[in-house]
Amino acid sequence: xxxxxxxxxxxxxxxxxxxxxxxxxxxxxxxxxxxxxxxxxxxxxxxxxxxxxxxxxxxxxxxxxxxxxxxxxxxxxxxxxxxxxxxxxxxxxxxxxxxxxxxxxxxxxxxxxxxxxxxxxxxxxxxxxxxxxxxxxxxxxxxxxxxxxxxxxxxxxxxxxxxxxxxxxxxxxxxxxxxxxxxxxxxxxxxxxxxxxxxxxxxxxxxxxxxxxxxxxxxxxxxxxxxxxxxxxxxxxxxxxxxxxxxxxxxxxxxxxxxxxxxxxxxxxxxxxxxxxxxxxxxxxxxxxxxxxxxxxxxxxxxxxxxxxxxxxxxxxxxxxxxxxxxxxxxxxxxxxxxxxxxxxxxxxxxxxxxxxxxxxxxxxxxxxxxxxxxxxxxxxxxxxxxxxxxxxxxxxxxxxxxxxxxxxxxxxxxxxxxxxxxxxxxxxxxxxxxxxxxxxxxxxxxxxxxxxxxxxxxxxxxxxxxxxxxxxxxxxxxxxxxxxxxxxxxxxxxxxxxxxxxxxxxxxxxxxxxxxxxxxxxxxxxxxxxxxxxxxxxxxxxxxxxxxxxxxxxxxxxxxxxxxxxxxxxxxxxxxxxxxxxxxxxxxxxxxxxxx
Numbered sequence: 047x048x049x050x051x052x053x054x055x056x057x058x059x060x061x062x063x064x065x066x067x068x069x070x071x072x073x074x075x076x077x078x079x080x081x082x083x084x085x086x087x088x089x090x091x092x093x094x095x096x097x098x099x100x101x102x103x104x105x106x107x108x109x110x111x112x113x114x115x116x117x118x119x120x121x122x123x124x125x126x127x128x129x130x131x132x133x134x135x136x137x138x139x140x141x142x143x144x145x146x147x148x149x150x151x152x153x154x155x156x157x158x159x160x161x162x163x164x165x166x167x168x169x170x171x172x173x174x175x176x177x178x179x180x181x182x183x184x185x186x187x188x189x190x191x192x193x194x195x196x197x198x199x200x201x202x203x204x205x206x207x208x209x210x211x212x213x214x215x216x217x218x219x220x221x222x223x224x225x226x227x228x229x230x231x232x233x234x235x236x237x238x239x240x241x242x243x244x245x246x247x248x249x250x251x252x253x254x255x256x257x258x259x260x261x262x263x264x265x266x267x268x269x270x271x272x273x274x275x276x277x278x279x280x281x282x283x284x285x286x287x288x289x290x291x292x293x294x295x296x297x298x299x300x301x302x303x304x305x306x307x308x309x310x311x312x313x314x315x316x317x318x319x320x321x322x323x324x325x326x327x328x329x330x331x332x333x334x335x336x337x338x339x340x341x342x343x344x345x346x347x348x349x350x351x352x353x354x355x356x357x358x359x360x361x362x363x364x365x366x367x368x369x370x371x372x373x374x375x376x377x378x379x380x381x382x383x384x385x386x387x388x389x390x391x392x393x394x395x396x397x398x399x400x401x402x403x404x405x406x407x408x409x410x411x412x413x414x415x416x417x418x419x420x421x422x423x424x425x426x427x428x429x430x431x432x433x434x435x436x437x438x439x440x441x442x443x444x445x446x447x448x449x450x451x452x453x454x455x456x457x458x459x460x461x462x463x464x465x466x467x468x469x470x471x472x473x474x475x476x477x478x479x480x481x482x483x484x485x486x487x488x489x490x491x492x493x494x495x496x497x498x499x500x501x502x503x504x505x506x507x508x509x510x511x512x513x514x515x516x517x518x519x520x521x522x523x524x525x526x527x528x529x530x531x532x533x534x535x536x537x538x539x540x541x542x543x544x545x546x547x548x549x550x551x552x553x554x555x556x557x558x559x560x561x562x563x564x565x566x567x568x569x570x571x572x573x574x575x576x577x578x579x580x581x582x583x584x585x586x587x588x589x590x591x592x593x594x595x596x597x598x599x600x601x602x603x604x605x606x607x608x609x610x611x612x613x614x615x616x617x618x619x620x621x622x623x624x625x626x627x628x629x630x631x632x633x634x635x636x637x638x639x640x641x642x643x
Contacts, residue, residue, distance in 0.1 A: 208289075310375075367396060534569075601626045
């Protein structure tokens with residue numbers, strides 16, 4: 047130990063640095079090296095790191111002779127200024143998407159809802175507020191990104207004048223034509239009378255008076271020069287300047303070759319005017335036979351030549367302009383567009399690559415049921431997504447038995463829909479339906495050579511098909527046991543069809559009645575993947591065990607739901623949510639309690 051201490055002293059005298067550091071744990075006797083006690087505010091100005099200005103740094107570097115050439119070379123190089131356009135296009139698209147919505151691909155399967163249907167009003171519709179439109183003025187890159195969203199879905203009034211204006215605009219700005227993917231044409235039902243319109247343009251009403259107030263209170267006549275009270279019905283008339291289907295398709299084909307969604311809205315009113323197919327109609331040739339389908343051939347795999355023969359036999363000799371890029375056709379107010387099967391086949395010939403068809407009738411009509419039955423018997427094989435509404439949900443009641451009696455013997459639409467199920471991937475239907483739909487779907491699924499691809503079925507039951515001769519068994523509602531029995535049978539056959547349609551992952555059958563004493567207790571059944579909700583009985587449970595072993599109800603079925611609708615719920619308590627399991631026998635108990643409807 048003594049040798050080590052002498053060695054340390056020699057090294058310290060020779061180098062001036064202690065050979066060994068002192069222990070940091072031992073308290074120092076030097077008052078300047080004593081530890082500083084901790085205070086509440088530990089920050090002191092002298093502890094901050096001093097930051098020198100850049101000018102001082104450059105001056106100090108300039109004094110260093112070896113660094114002068116590098117500094118001069120750095121100053122001589124001109125660095126370009128960074129702008130917004132230097133960002134990657136993915137980041138710029140994400141910024142615009144955060145402000146006005148992402149630019150999703152409507153052709154992808156991700157745009158489908160759970161039930162397989164698409165809402166084309168929202169898929170490619172983006173905000174058109176002025177603040178968002180002004181983003182196109184930021185840069186050229188942003189202009190393209192914003193215009194892609196603004197013109198992705200356009201809506202055009204279906205009159206000859208407005209179609210001409212649309213053509214003038216897009217011919218003047220031809221770079222916008224490639225952005226259009228959805229063409230939405232709404233054909234007006236009403237128009238203002240000429241004398242009313244001229245008088246209103248020539249007059250100067252007081253500021254703040256709306257068009258409806260001006261039309262309701264006053265009508266300006268050119269020959270009288272004075273005002274008098276009149277009603278809206280006298281100020282308007284049925285539209286007489288509407289465009290034809292030929293002009294609508296010609297406009298879509300010439301201006302928007304990349305569009306793949308076409309929506310035509312025909313409107314609705316009492317005795318509505320039908321949209322004409324052609325401006326000049328040629329006299330049809332007489333037809334010899336009524337059915338061009340060869341015996342033993344499936345109508346869902348018809349050859350185009352047979353469909354062409356069908357058009358000739360129904361008297362249609364003209365053809366609409368062909369748009370091969372349209373894959374989705376949406377018809378609203380379809381009674382003004384399709385009243386016979388030849389009307390649809392005329393459109394299907396003009397759209398040879400059609401894959402999705404949505405058709406909505408505002409009011410139930412027996413002729414619409416007959417037309418749909420004929421259409422499904424000669425259905426184009428390219429269509430795999432079908433959404434048909436023959437009775438709108440806003441109607442107060444279902445189709446009466448008088449209308450159904452004239453249709454049911456020769457046109458049972460359930461059989462015709464079941465015939466085309468093997469070729470479909472999604473089916474959504476609103477109207478009268480019964481178990482025959484699934485019975486025929488199972489039959490033709492076994493006969494089909496191609497594998498069944500049906501993935502989703504969504505049925506909105508307005509009524510169930512029953513004996514047309516029995517007028518007293520055609521009612522609906524939770525207090526009508528005959529209707530509940532038919533609904534129960536429909537669900538049972540729907541579950542039985544799962545044997546053939548193994549890819550079917552979504553099955554929903556529901557009855558909507560807003561006038562019900564308890565709307566939340568309306569019968570329904572839903573199968574989503576392996577989760578079941580809705581009505582059940584012993585047969586439904588056994589069929590689920592046979593067809594989908596992993597399927598089960600979400601709630602415990604041991605607790606029965608005792609209905610007391612007169613108090614607004616179950617078990618005397620107010621029902622705020624729809625029950626996830628309802629035993630079918632509960633409806634019979636309620637029907638016996640309040641009396642059958």
